[in-house]
Amino acid sequence: METEHCLAFRDIQxxxxxxxxxxPKGPYLNYDHFALTASDEEIVDLTRTIGxxxxxxxxxxxxxxxxxxxxxxxxxxxxxxxxxxxHILGGASAGRMVERS
Structure with a gap:
C-alpha cells in the first residue's frame, strides 16, 4: 500500500x-522525532494507513x-x-509485551 506520505509492505522475515x-516517506529516525517534527498531514496519513x-x-x-x-x-x-x-503483528498471539524486570 502506498499513500502520499507512507509505504506499507509485508516484512521479509x-x-x-x-x-x-x-x-513514513520523510526522513524520520524514530517515533518521537516523527511526532515532534512531521507535518500534521504526515501524522494523520501514517495513522490512517495503519488503520x-x-x-x-x-x-x-x-x-x-x-x-x-x-x-x-x-x-x-x-x-x-x-x-x-x-510493525503490525497479527494472526497469532503476540505473547507478553516484555518480560517483567
Whole structure:
C-alpha cells in the first residue's frame, strides 16, 4: 500500500502470520522525532494507513483477534534500522509485551 506520505509492505522475515511494516516517506529516525517534527498531514496519513492496513489484513479487533504495534527506538529499544518503521503483528498471539524486570 502506498499513500502520499507512507509505504506499507509485508516484512521479509515475518514474526507472525501477519507482519506488515508501515514507514513514513520523510526522513524520520524514530517515533518521537516523527511526532515532534512531521507535518500534521504526515501524522494523520501514517495513522490512517495503519488503520487501513489492519483492516486489509483482517486483524482489527472488530474483524479479527487483534494485533500489536511495535516501533523500536535507540539502543535500549533495539532499533536496527535508522528510519521510523512501525510493525503490525497479527494472526497469532503476540505473547507478553516484555518480560517483567
Amino acid at each position: 515475518p514474526m507472525r502470520p501477519e507482519h506488515v511494516l508501515v514507514i 487501513k492496513v489492519c483492516e486489509a489484513i483482517g486483524v482489527s479487533p472488530n474483524a479479527g483477534d487483534g494485533y500489536r504495534l511495535i516501533s523500536n527506538a535507540g539502543k535500549h529499544g533495539i532499533q536496527e534500522v535508522p528510519h521510523l518503521h512501525i
